[in-house]
Amino acid sequence: MTPPNPTPNHYTLLNVKPTASPQEIRRAYRDMSKLYHPDTTTLPPAIATEKFKYLNDAYATLSNPEKRTAYDYSIGISRVAVVQVPTYLNRPASERGKYPKDNAYLDPNDRPLSPGELFALFILGLTFVGCLLLVVTVGWSKGELVLYSPDDSTAESITLPAPETTSPPVSIEQSPAVDPSSTSPRPLPPMELSPKII
Template structure:
């Protein structure tokens, strides 16, 4: 990076500062295949320098704490950035399930939006039943003490 001092790690990887971790990883993998000294047609010195710069950039912005510190260093703020999901502009994927009552298209945007598992449903049921049980117990105690008529 001696001739390109103004270039940020984001520029080096070809992503925006608001890029998701997945987009950063994808860009790094593509560029590392392109500039790896064993697989490129560039001379070894140039390929090694580019590959080391890519590794340094990826090591910094792939780690959340290092990325935050780097963003402060270059003056980038995530405070008012709204990130859309990477699949936002893609058409929905058709569901090829043979079941007739299933929806035709998947409605999940990402891995964090998924149906609850059996254990999560059970835990939610236990939480709600405990709350209702405590509420019922409080009402019954109020009636027994004569505070509620």
Template sequence: MNSFSNNKYSSSVRKYFANTHYGLFNLHPSASAMDIRRSYRELSKLYHPDTTNLPLEEAKQQFQKLNEAYGILANPEKRSLYDLQIGYSRWNVIQSSYDLSMSLSEEEEGMTSTYLDPTERPLSGGELFALLLMGITIISCLLLAITLAWLRSSII
């Protein structure tokens, strides 16, 4: 998880993003959608007016801020625009697949995929083969239908 509490990010980076929606979630702007959702769920339980120990007005304000921030960060288009507003660019971010400060058990737990979004992963060999077979089947069916239609029209 790309949290500021990992001591992975310098204090100047923390201060720079502290007054942003990412700072509200205690996340770095390179955090994945799953990290944002996880943080939102934890904080929404903390700030929801029905479940918090905070005064009602303060809880409402915090919960509204949280919902507004999540509404922006959960939507990829809005998030990209927001990142431009705060001066963060994903083009110059290199995401390492390893965090050398994590222990082996933490690494195994957090390394389910090196891709940020499941739709970004390349197709496997088996998936490509299945697509090839489906394409051949569709083309064969079309050729068979055209051949049968041509044979029936020439018989009559």
């Protein structure tokens, strides 16, 4: 038979769980120190001093992260995060459905975007749209943005007056040979399509 441990576990001495945060440990220490401080307790001075000493030792160990990790290791408490089974799996399959209804869109470890992150995404989208509008505007103003009608039958025919020439007409036999495949027809700029007023 093992003898009882004269000093209880630091966590039970402070009445906190092993997963308690530093703030919870500090709050529990303040509450317990009011009970066991030799000046404020109703216990006999010898017992109060001994209990207060254990309380100070427990707080000194648990308030220091390195000492707390070593202490947890010595008593067999793991500080490694363990994968937790989702709570909705505890219900029967007929009750829970295909997906959990309370967090259908977010993983339990995800968090929603903060207002600052939403604002940054809004500014990013606005900048992207502004850049697209700038490219289209500059292309249109430089004349590099040409929009052709998909149907050539809608184009109006424009008749231009024949230019007056003083040179003699050239016959087809005298003209230099031109390979029709070497040159491709190019569309005339809008200025050349309009008739000239004399």
